[in-house]
Amino acid sequence: MDDAALAQLAALRRSIDNIDAALIHLLAERFTRTQAVGRLKAASGMPPSDPERERQQIARLRALAIDAQLDPAFAEKWFNFVVAEVIHHHEQIATTGTVQTADSA
């Protein structure tokens, strides 16, 4: 084992762990906001999804990804994955008034 390589790997992993922690916090904040949107939509009879808004978000995120040298197809896949969960939350809020998570089920 090369000690220098192991030390470098450990330092990179510490940074990766910090980035993963930041992403979890950012996602938690995003879902707090989208659940507020879900309650607003349910209370005012708006549909859970807004395809035109999603088209605008995807175009913006793809451009940001290209600028940041991130694969735009990956950025779009990530966004669609998150929005599918948001829409699922919106539907749960509209029908039950709350969001059911794996932990709260």
Ligand SMILES: O=C(O)C(=O)C[C@]1(C(=O)O)C=C[C@@H](O)C=C1
């Ligand atoms: O902006 C909204 O209307 C939302 O419900 C939020 C959100 C999003 O997560 O960004 C989710 C679903 C909609 O289709 C569009 C956007």
